[in-house]
Amino acid sequence: MRNFSAYSARRKSWRKFVNICMLTFSGIATGIVVAPLLWILGYVFSQGWPAINLQFFTELPTPVGVPGGGIANALVGSLMTVGLGLLIAAPIGILAGLYAAAHPESILGLIVRFGTDVISGVPSIVMGIFAYTIIVLPQKHFSAFSGGVVLAFIMLPIIVRTTEEMLKLVPATLREASVALGAAEWKTAFSVILPTAFNGVLTGLMLAIARAAGEAAPMLFTAFGNPFMNMDFNQPAATLPHMIFVYAISPYDDWHAKAWATALVLIVLVLVLNILARLFTWWRARNLGNVS
Amino acid sequence: MKLQARKKSSSQFVQNIGRIWQYGDSLYRLLLFAAILAVLILVLAIGYELWVNSALSRHAFGWKFLITSDWDPALRDTFGALPFILGTLITSAIAMIAAIPLGLGTAIFLAELAPNWLRQPVGFLVELLAAVPSVVFGLWGLFAYIPIFVKPTSTLLNRTLGFLPLFEGPVFGPSRLAAGLLLAIMIFPTITAVSRDVFRAIPNSQREAALALGATRWEMISQVLIPYGTSGLLGAIILGLGRALGETIAVTMVIGNNLDFSASLLHPGYTMASIIANEFTEATFDLYLHALIEIGLILFFITLMINLIARILIWRVSRRTKMEARA
Numbered sequence: 001m002r003n004f005s006a007y008s009a010r011r012k013s014w015r016k017f018v019n020i021c022m023l024t025f026s027g028i029a030t031g032i033v034v035a036p037l038l039w040i041l042g043y044v045f046s047q048g049w050p051a052i053n054l055q056f057f058t059e060l061p062t063p064v065g066v067p068g069g070g071i072a073n074a075l076v077g078s079l080m081t082v083g084l085g086l087l088i089a090a091p092i093g094i095l096a097g098l099y100a101a102a103h104p105e106s107i108l109g110l111i112v113r114f115g116t117d118v119i120s121g122v123p124s125i126v127m128g129i130f131a132y133t134i135i136v137l138p139q140k141h142f143s144a145f146s147g148g149v150v151l152a153f154i155m156l157p158i159i160v161r162t163t164e165e166m167l168k169l170v171p172a173t174l175r176e177a178s179v180a181l182g183a184a185e186w187k188t189a190f191s192v193i194l195p196t197a198f199n200g201v202l203t204g205l206m207l208a209i210a211r212a213a214g215e216a217a218p219m220l221f222t223a224f225g226n227p228f229m230n231m232d233f234n235q236p237a238a239t240l241p242h243m244i245f246v247y248a249i250s251p252y253d254d255w256h257a258k259a260w261a262t263a264l265v266l267i268v269l270v271l272v273l274n275i276l277a278r279l280f281t282w283w284r285a286r287n288l289g290n291v292s
Numbered sequence: 293m294k295l296q297a298r299k300k301s302s303s304q305f306v307q308n309i310g311r312i313w314q315y316g317d318s319l320y321r322l323l324l325f326a327a328i329l330a331v332l333i334l335v336l337a338i339g340y341e342l343w344v345n346s347a348l349s350r351h352a353f354g355w356k357f358l359i360t361s362d363w364d365p366a367l368r369d370t371f372g373a374l375p376f377i378l379g380t381l382i383t384s385a386i387a388m389i390a391a392i393p394l395g396l397g398t399a400i401f402l403a404e405l406a407p408n409w410l411r412q413p414v415g416f417l418v419e420l421l422a423a424v425p426s427v428v429f430g431l432w433g434l435f436a437y438i439p440i441f442v443k444p445t446s447t448l449l450n451r452t453l454g455f456l457p458l459f460e461g462p463v464f465g466p467s468r469l470a471a472g473l474l475l476a477i478m479i480f481p482t483i484t485a486v487s488r489d490v491f492r493a494i495p496n497s498q499r500e501a502a503l504a505l506g507a508t509r510w511e512m513i514s515q516v517l518i519p520y521g522t523s524g525l526l527g528a529i530i531l532g533l534g535r536a537l538g539e540t541i542a543v544t545m546v547i548g549n550n551l552d553f554s555a556s557l558l559h560p561g562y563t564m565a566s567i568i569a570n571e572f573t574e575a576t577f578d579l580y581l582h583a584l585i586e587i588g589l590i591l592f593f594i595t596l597m598i599n600l601i602a603r604i605l606i607w608r609v610s611r612r613t614k615m616e617a618r619a
Contacts, residue, residue, distance in 0.1 A: 019508035023405060029397025030406075030414060033480045037421040040432045047435075095327035108328050114603075115331040121599030122338060122592060123538025125565050129572070129588040133341045153334060160331070186320030214425025217540035217565070221572050241427040245541060248431045256435065263428045274423045278416065 048264030051257050061227055064252045071262050073229045077237035081223055082212050084148025089155040097163025098189055120157035127153050128218025144237035147223025154215060155208035166200025199284045203277040210273035216241035240266045346586035348579050371583035375551055380563040384536040386472025392529055395483030400513055403491035422481035430545030433474050438465040446558045460556035466548030469557040474546055475539055479532035486531055490524035490609055524609030530602035534595050540565040564591050
């Protein structure tokens with residue numbers, strides 16, 4: 001009996017020791033996971049800020065060694081490609097999300113969910129190859145158009161999944177009330193369900209834009225990059241992430257400084273979109289909480 | 293149309309509206325169907341295009357493409373993907389070794405331990421890490437993380453464990469180790485966010501039962517929660533793996549892009565994604581292009597399988613939790 005209690009006391013202190021070690025480890029792990037983000041943000045801000053001025057947004061890139069120069073062409077190119085991508089992906093994504101939310105157990109609903117999972121798992125570089133084979137190869141030239149199409153493929157699963165999740169949160173009573181008043185299916189969808197979930201759908205669009213705006217890999221062989229201002233969808237176009245890549249792997253300090261400044265612009269854009277999306281979701285959750 | 297309708301009697305007017313609405317519904321269903329079809333066609337078309345456009349390479353090399361390591365565009369006839377497949381596997385393995393304990397640890401902290409006021413902001417920071425564009429990771433990797441972190445670490449590893457082929461010198465900055473650890477940072481958010489949700493989905497009765505039996509908190513986590521959520525946690529890890537395998541730009545920027553046949557992690561290497569990124573626009577003849585597209589096809593196939601497995605595992609957890617909540 002005495003042996004047993006001695007054993008159990010030792011065992012108990014050992015268990016407590018392990019407990020404290022592992023809990024401390026999980027706290028430290030959290031620190032290690034969060035630290036790179038702070039390091040990246042701090043570094044991008046400190047390196048990028050000095051090169052930011054008004055000319056940086058309004059001028060075209062200059063050759064190495066020539067002072068000044070900006071990213072106007074990349075801003076326009078990113079706007080064109082992301083805009084085109086959104087124009088293609090938003091209607092398809094919202095409609096597919098509407099269906100998946102309305103008929104979650106049906107075969108078509110499963111196909112949508114399964115299909116978007118597959119698409120979101122495809123590496124963006126493979127998406128780039130796909131767009132290259134269907135657009136660039138037949139046309140025999142790189143174009144802003146092909147860049148926009150790749151971005152649409154990348155945005156599509158994000159829009160479908162967030163739309164679906166957000167529409168599921170719309171109380172069934174609202175839909176039932178609309179149907180009971182004799183409204184048709186499309187009328188219910190467009191004047192009851194979508195407006196109720198408007199913030200949620202907008203969140204999905206913003207997350208999709210943020211993701212697409214940062215994609216460099218597929219741009220390598222679709223939009224391709226362009227040192228001049230271009231507003232023609234049939235011509236190659238510069239984009240912000242691609243420009244960062246080109247500047248970063250160049251051997252010139254001058255261009256490295258520009259890469260940091262461009263990265264600062266891109267990261268601020270992406271983070272603001274993400275924070276806004278987050279605020280919308282939070283605001284929505286609070287409002288729905290008040291309703292029910 | 294409107295004027296005509298106004299002239300007609302009211303009952304006819306109502307009938308007309310009804311017809312428009314019925315028409316609207318079939319149009320609406322048609323649109324929904326078209327959207328679903330677009331999603332489905334996209335999935336099938338990706339596989340089909342990659343398959344068709346790699347035909348030359350598939351016919352020329354067959355399965356040998358996967359196990360030979362000659363990559364010589366200059367000779368115009370020999371292509372083998374082995375170095376790139378190995379490079380992808382090695383960097384992903386490094387990433388998983390680093391990311392699994394840290395990602396799961398963070399998930400446990402966020403789901404089980406953190407006080408409420410800390411939970412939201414830290415969870416938010418982890419989500420922001422997921423939002424940082426890959427090219428920014430690459431830029432930071434090239435100019436901050438390699439000189440400040442990777443080089444000293446590599447030198448230390450080389451000095452202490454240099455007798456192992458894995459840590460053979462000379463020490464370069466850009467290396468497989470640099471790429472692997474950068475991938476780990478990039479997949480933290482995926483693993484953390486999904487496994488945090490898995491932990492949260494576990495019913496509280498499980499925790500209460502474990503604690504009531506006298507378990508410490510760690511025993512509750514390791515002997516009750518982790519076994520309960522195993523398939524979901526595996527799903528989270530595999531989802532992270534899928535992301536690591538396909539990551540392109542950041543890896544291309546820090547791996548050094550070199551056909552190096554040594555086993556050393558401290559040497560520069562290549563991955564499947566980075567060879568495509570580097571050489572795709574330089575592929576001057578069809579066989580070369582098709583060989584690169586075949587690498588894309590392999591990458592597509594692997595990530596497809598991995599994502600399917602992950603989704604099925606995660607889905608099993610949510611179904612089980614739902615069923616038990618009902619019972």
